[in-house]
Amino acid sequence: QKEVEQDPGPLSVPEGAIVSLNCTYSNSAFQYFMWYRQYSRKGPELLMYTYSSGNKEDGRFTAQVDKSSKYISLFIRDSQPSDSATYLCALIIQGAQKLVFGQGTRLTINP
Amino acid sequence: NAGVMQNPRHLVRRRGQEARLRCSPMKGHSHVYWYRQLPEEGLKFMVYLQKENIIDESGMPKERFSAEFPKEGPSILRIQQVVRGDSAAYFCASSHLRDRNNSPLHFGNGTRLTVT
Numbered sequence: 001q002k003e004v005e006q007d008p009g010p011l012s013v014p015e016g017a018i019v020s021l022n023c024t025y026s027n028s029a030f031q032y033f034m035w036y037r038q039y040s041r042k043g044p045e046l047l048m049y050t051y052s053s054g055n056k057e058d059g060r061f062t063a064q065v066d067k068s069s070k071y072i073s074l075f076i077r078d079s080q081p082s083d084s085a086t087y088l089c090a091l092i093i094q095g096a097q098k099l100v101f102g103q104g105t106r107l108t109i110n111p
Numbered sequence: 112n113a114g115v116m117q118n119p120r121h122l123v124r125r126r127g128q129e130a131r132l133r134c135s136p137m138k139g140h141s142h143v144y145w146y147r148q149l150p151e152e153g154l155k156f157m158v159y160l161q162k163e164n165i166i167d168e169s170g171m172p173k174e175r176f177s178a179e180f181p182k183e184g185p186s187i188l189r190i191q192q193v194v195r196g197d198s199a200a201y202f203c204a205s206s207h208l209r210d211r212n213n214s215p216l217h218f219g220n221g222t223r224l225t226v227t
Contacts, residue, residue: 008151036218043115043202043218044154088153097167098144099216101153 003027006089006102014110019076023089023102026070030091030100033065035074038086038104047087048074079109114138115219116185117203123225124193132188132222136205143186144216145178148200157201160186193226200224 006023013019021035032051036044048063050056050072056063064073072091076083089102114137124130136143142161146154156170160180171178175193180186190197200223204216 004153006153041220041223043220045218046216097159098156098170099154100156101146103151103153 001026003100004089004091004102007105008103010106010108012108012110013079015079015081017079017109019074019079019083019107019109021074021076021087021089021105021107023072023091024070025072025091027093028067028070029093030070031094032092033063033072034090034092034099035061035063036088036090036101038088040085044088081109081111084108115203115205115217117201117219117222119222120220121223121225123227125227126194127192130190130193130197130224130226132190132201132203132224134186134188134203134205134219136186136203137217140205140207140217142206143180144204144206145186145188146202146204146218148202148221150199154202157188190224193224195226198224198226 004023004025035048037047038044050063050065053065053067060077062075086104086106088104090099092099116135118133144159145157147157148154158171158178159167163182175191177189200221202218202221204218206216
């Protein structure tokens with residue numbers, strides 16, 4: 001069983017739709033949760049970073065963490081074609097040195 | 112991503128040759144991480160280095176792969192006697208020790224290695 005499971009998609013939605021991206025994990029020691037966006041031929045760029053259970057909002061993006069269910073989500077409101085990219089969840093154990101990534105979900109927003 | 116510089120962006124090697132990938136971390140960052148991304152897969156941790164020290168190399172293949180981060184100059188990921196299975200995108204990331212838990216990794220744009 002992978003430490004972090006993420007549906008690879010691809011996911012295709014019309015412009016303006018609400019997008020929901022999800023990851024599940026098995027190790028309760030994960031304490032920090034991140035979402036990265038990766039455009040084709042580019043490196044991952046940090047979108048959201050959370051520590052505690054609950055919601056964190058930044059513009060059109062909301063990150064949600066449910067530690068009891070070991071489930072994290074990223075919501076994108078009013079999706080734009082420029083949001084088309086691969087989204088990767090990444091988790092880290094406090095004090096550890098390395099991020100553990102999900103497989104990434106390829107998202108396409110259709111104009 | 113402009114802060115972490117990786118070169119070359121693309122590298123083509125024939126089987127058996129050596130590949131050297133370079134990474135200059137963001138200014139002020141003294142911690143470097145190397146990740147590998149195979150097609151249609153997420154990033155896999157390879158190695159974590161501080162200046163002149165390898166801290167965690169648990170993700171490095173036991174043979175042919177090595178990494179260093181000298182006191183002066185960029186971090187180097189070296190792959191000897193490359194095979195086709197080494198073809199991948201190799202990403203470098205950096206962080207500042209004080210911010211490690213509060214400021215996640217910043218990635219470069221990667222080196223795409225193709226072994227022919």
